[in-house]
Amino acid sequence: MDSLRLVRPELLDLLGYEPIEPVDVLAEELGIPADQIVKLDGNENPYGPSPRVNEALANFDLYHIYPDPEQRRVRQALADYLGLDSEHIVVGNGSDELLELIACLFLSPGDVAVNCVPTFGMYAFVCQTRGARVVEAPRRADFSLDVASVEKAAREGAKVVFIASPNNPSGNTISAADLEAVLSTGALVVVDEAYVEFSDQSFVGLVPQQDNLIVLRTFSKWAGLAGLRAGYGAFPKGITELMLKVKMPYNMNVAAQVAVLASLADRETLQERVQAIVRERERLFGVLAAVPFLRGFPSKANFILYRIQGIDAREVWRRLRQQGIFVRYFDTPGVKDCIRITVGKPEHSDRLLAALKEIGGSLAP
Ligand SMILES: Cc1ncc(COP(=O)(O)O)c(C=O)c1O
Structure with missing residues (x-):
């Protein structure tokens, strides 16, 4: 195909983001x-949206506008909801879109961003599609941040540092001291709090005082709106203005906006589900502790990472x-032989546990 010659050469070998299947x-694939x-592979919410979302979507009558x-x-x-001024807020078609817009706003081809691997694949992906270079600052064995190597990369000119807290796939949070150290480098720090509602610590309140901090959030996890695509972020005010300029004008569709408003109005129900x-x-962490080939990492998110030991993880x-x-x-560095299990309903955990016991029995050496 001749038009391939015209494609930006750095994109020809793009690995692409590895999505999960619906x-x-x-x-259909399995015939069941x-x-x-x-x-339990997408960190989705097994309880779905608030019933008020379905009601609000059914009653909304301006879909043609x-x-x-x-x-x-x-x-x-x-x-x-956040106790901030609205001039700090931008919403997107999922927080993925906001990551893409951040890359668009800050990263020219050749610019450097720091990625604290293992982590969410989207950070490297949005950098690559912009032609930016990704410098990896591998996390320690317990998945805490290696602050010295993040600081080093930032002082050597990296413009953006991506940090998920809780981190996907490890489930741990960043400490306030580590964040402060990274912020002090002057690089733009993007703290991705996609799973924050399942944890006990947020940094969103720092945004008004900190002009190099962006905090991203989503309705995909705690509010069960992954399919509707509703993300948001808290930005320094000057950056909000620019984000609103670079985004597509109608980036968050009306259904997602209706769903966000209805979810915020029914926070109590959603919070109860988060608590469940x-x-x-x-409970799952406790019961899986008895499975001899699994080593779990404590999590503050709606999933748990396990390293499989002694038997074939892929199998x-x-x-x-x-x-x-x-x-x-x-099967990548830092998470070799690992599986990440989304926390579902108790009956999902029970089926998983029974299957793991059976598989362990048949694969044991
Ligand atoms: C750390 C992290 N950030 C962002 C997202 C994507 O969020 P959204 O559905 O709002 O695009 C995910 C999804 O798995 C995630 O793990």
């Missing part, structure tokens, strides 16, 4: 009914799949 595709799939490009109502509601997931996370993942139980498998 339930109907998985069910979709309702028998236990989907473009959304407000300045997102005024939804930004104000989020500002009230946190309780289930602790465990594959056999779980065969039984309709989907978890995420990793």
